[in-house]
Amino acid sequence: MTLGQRLKLLRGEAALLFLSAIGLVISVAIGPNLLDAWKEDWILGFVVTIFFLVCLIMGVGCALMAIQTLRDFVVGSVANATGAVKLSREGVTTHALARPVPLPYTYPGQYTYHLAIKDVDFTISRELFEILSLQDVPMRVYYSRHANEFLSLEPARSSNSH
Numbered sequence: 001m002t003l004g005q006r007l008k009l010l011r012g013e014a015a016l017l018f019l020s021a022i023g024l025v026i027s028v029a030i031g032p033n034l035l036d037a038w039k040e041d042w043i044l045g046f047v048v049t050i051f052f053l054v055c056l057i058m059g060v061g062c063a064l065m066a067i068q069t070l071r072d073f074v075v076g077s078v079a080n081a082t083g084a085v086k087l088s089r090e091g092v093t094t095h096a097l098a099r100p101v102p103l104p105y106t107y108p109g110q111y112t113y114h115l116a117i118k119d120v121d122f123t124i125s126r127e128l129f130e131i132l133s134l135q136d137v138p139m140r141v142y143y144s145r146h147a148n149e150f151l152s153l154e155p156a157r158s159s160n161s162h
Helices: 003-040 042-075 126-133
Strands: 078-083 086-095 104-117 120-124 139-144 150-155
Touching: 003 042, 003 150, 078 104, 086 126, 104 126, 104 139, 120 126, 120 139, 120 150
Parallel strands: none
Antiparallel strands: 078 139, 086 104, 104 120, 139 150
């Protein structure tokens, strides 16, 4: 895995790492003061305890979610799949809570593009979708082994060519 591909993995996980750090730092700062908060007032103790637990869950939960990607970043573990390209697109849909009845709404002209090879599925850019729609050759996709993050794509060579 190249340095650029490793950094691409981290770019997607920066928010998780940031939230994890914030949650853990706040938990460490509040934890030793929980007993003092309970001694001061039971309502204050309850509120501080709830805030501590929320920060701890946020810190640990985000860290656990980021472990897969960090493992791929450090080890550089890559997997690949080779086969026919299956392309699809789906409209971007939301459940707008600001509307009187939160029914699903699909934005006109806005799509999410997907690439599937074998049992592996990735979200891709519109430009890559358009390029691949003109191709009719088997492709090999490389992706991070644990985080399942798209890294690169190349035409697959047939096994009888040298």
